[in-house]
Amino acid sequence: MPSAGAADEVKSSWADEVEEVEGGHLPATVEKNDGNSKTIIEYSLNDDGKKVKITSHYKIEKHRVARTIAVRKTWRKYGLSKSDKPGPNPATTITAEDVFMHFLSNKEEEMNEQEELKEKLINAQKGQVKCRLCKEDHWTKQCPYKDKLEPLRTSLLGEEKVEDDQAQAGATPADKANKIGGVTQGKYVPPSMRDGGSKKGESMMSARGRDETATVRVTNLSENTREQDLQDLFRPFGDISRIFLAKDKNTGQSKGFAFINFKRREDANKAIQTLNGYGYDHLILSVEWAKPSTTQ
Amino acid sequence: MKPIMLQGHERSITQIKFNREGDLLFSASKDVKPNVWYSINGERLGSYDGHSGTIWSIDVKWDSSLFLSGSADQTMRIWDVETGNCVSDLEMKTSVRGVNFSYSGTMVAYTTDKMMGHHSELNIIDIREPNNVDATPIMKTQVTPTDAKALAVLWGPLDECVITGHEDGAVIKWDMRTGKKIEVGTEHTKQIKDMQLSHDGMMLITASKDTTARLWDIATLESLKMYKTDRPVNSAAITPLVDQFPHVVMGGGQEAMDVTTTSARIGKFDARFFHLVFEEEFARVKGHFGPINSICFHPNGRGYASGGEDGYVRVHVFDDAYYQFKFDF
Known part of the structure; x- marks a missing residue:
């Protein structure tokens, strides 16, 4: 509590007000009414002898009602x-907390949801499992056309390269010939004998060497960035051969940086010129040439 | 929606009722003073002081001039709604359980409990002169032979019949003039807790302890629909806007004696909204922390009020969500 002198000097200080209440004077009730609303400010002493200020706001509504009701x-x-x-x-009258009518979804909706889920599951499986024979979403082993298609396919393989042939990429022409003769697929072929085993394969080194000439590094990306966003962002500058977005292994969220491989160096340069310092997703991007990794 | 909570009673609510226009809401509880409130802002108009026992049942005359209360103190009183004065105090032999004004407001039907050697009775008296009521019934019927006491009473259309709901689950329609049974509905297996008329008076909804509510055709007393829940139903009401929103609201919960041993969360004290025709629940409203003992729609159908074992009356006005809700079928 400040000294009496100080309280006198500052007329409207809070200390002044406290003094007043201790003296037993409660400010009179103030009522403001402006037609649409009413505000009442009341003062009272609570059980601990402290002053309590209660401000009540009322909204005034006018209703047109029957005479009997008005009476x-x-x-x-x-x-x-x-x-x-x-x-x-x-x-006696309290305005209670807001309550909401909780609508129950009826059975049909539940059914729909379940069906949707099922469909989703099926779709998800579609991407994962693909028959090598008929391209439907089941395992090759369970293919209903296995007996018909398999001999046909193996015979065709000799002449044509089928798109998703990776599983059999290692098979030599000799093997193919064997298969036509009825030998099963699972036969082990040593790496040296496999297709391409004789020639020098594309090494990781060379791939990188080629790419890095036109690779830009983007940093200061937000966590929610996804590959698609980067695609949208960088595609206008030129053809992109690869986008690598660093993501957290567990959460799948972006770690905030990415590498974009352009097909042409000029495009990459253009991208750097334009997008470095560009505000994206509330962050300012930093786009620069990727430095060759030190491990090389 | 923000309900208004009315806190005028010291004990659990037994019955609440709107007047015909819906501007007044009457509430009765196990304490001795029925209250009347302005439903628009929850302001209490007053209380009716004089009873000395639980008020079991209340009713208000169509022109909101007279208020009727039946009590366990073995009296039925008629009150002036405007002043709160007791106009007439009628002494009975046993406690009064159900009371109801006739549609015309000239007669009152009431039922009494079976007690102290007296049988449960359905009586009708003339109240055309409320200040000087002749207490001798113009019709008197013993609720025999089942002798299960009548808990609720309602007048049928044109004041030609009276319908009572009984402790054993029977719903009985009586001829007003002869005092004989016309129809008996025995679909309910346990006691009838509440009966309410539809807005046009052609249908009746009963709430029963057997966990169901039923919709009846008054003319034939045929059970048209059944609304099934998993707990005793204490009260049920039909919306006045039955053509646009064919809804029924029900309140209940477990037995009052079990309430203290279960939490409000699993106590299932919500008001439950059912589709009138498809008998399916579509919405719930939480709020009470005891079972709902009495529930009714506002006569304009834009809200409802519920009174609970917790002693509170909650007055709700529907949000837009209620009107926009489309029932899928």
Whole structure:
């Protein structure tokens, strides 16, 4: 509590007000009414002898009602409410917390949801499992056309390269010939004997060497960035051969940097010129040439 | 929606009722003073002081001039709604369980409990002179031979019949003039807790302890629909806007004696909305922390009020979501 002198100097200080209440004076109730709303400020002492200020806001609504209802509204209160002031008494009438009507989804919706889920599962499986014979979404072993298609396919393989031939990429022409003769696929072929085993394979080194000439590094990406976003962002500058977005192994969220391999160096250069310092997703991108990795 | 909570009673609510226009809401509880409130803002108009026992049942005359209360203190009182004065105090031999004004407001039907050697009775008296009521019934019927006491009473159309709901689950339609049974509905297996008329008075909904509510055709007393829940139903009401929103609201919960041993979360004290025709539940509203003992729609169908074992009356006005809800079928 400041000294009496200080309180005198500053007229409207809070200390002044406290003094007043301690003296037993409570400010009078203030009522403001501006037609649409009413505000009542009341002061009272609570059980601990502290001053409590209660501000109540009322919204005034006007309703047009039948005469009988209007008459009833003017009746004087009686019984337990005899001494109540006009308007709701806060002791008996409380505005309760907001409650919501909770709508129950009915059975049909539930069914639909279940079906959707099933469909999703099926779709997800579609991508994972693909028959090598008929390209449908089941395992090759369970293919209903196995007996018909397999001999046909193996015979065709000799002349044509089938698109998803990776599983059999290692098979030598000799093997293919064997298969036509009825030998099963699972036969082991040593790496040196496999297709391409004789020639020098594309090494990782060479791939990188080629790419890095036109690779840009993008940093300061936001966590929510996805490959598609980068594709949208960089595609206008030229053909992109590869996008690598560093992601957290567990959460799958972006780690904030990415590498974009352009097909042409000029395109990459253009991208750097334009996008370095570009505001994207509330962050400012930093785009620069990727440095050759030190391990090389 | 933000309900208004009315806190005027010291004990659990037994019955709430709107007047015909819906501007007044009457509430009765196991304490001795029925209350009347303005439904628009929850302001209490007053209380009716004089009873000395639980108020079991209340009713209000069509023009909101008279209020009727039946009590366990073995009296039925008629009150002036405007002043809160007791106009007439009628003493009975046993406690009064159900009371109801006739549609015309000239007669009152009431049922009494079976107690102290007296049988449960259905009586009708003339109240055309409320200040000087002749307490001798113009029709008197013993609720025999089942002798299960009548808990609720309603007038049928044109004041030609009276319908009572009984402790053994029977719904009985009586001829007003002869005092004989016309129809008996025995679909309910346990006691009838509440009966309410539809807005046009052609249908009746009963709430029973056997966990169901039923919709009846008044003319034939045929059970048209059944609304099944998993707990005793204490009260059920049909919306006045039955043509646009064919809905039924039900309130209940477990037995009052078990309430303290279960939490509100699993106590299932919500008001439950059912589709009138398809008998399927489509919405719930939480709020009470005891079973709902009495529930009714506002006569304009834009809201409802519920009174619970917790002693509170909650007055709700529907959100837009209620009107926009489309029932899929």
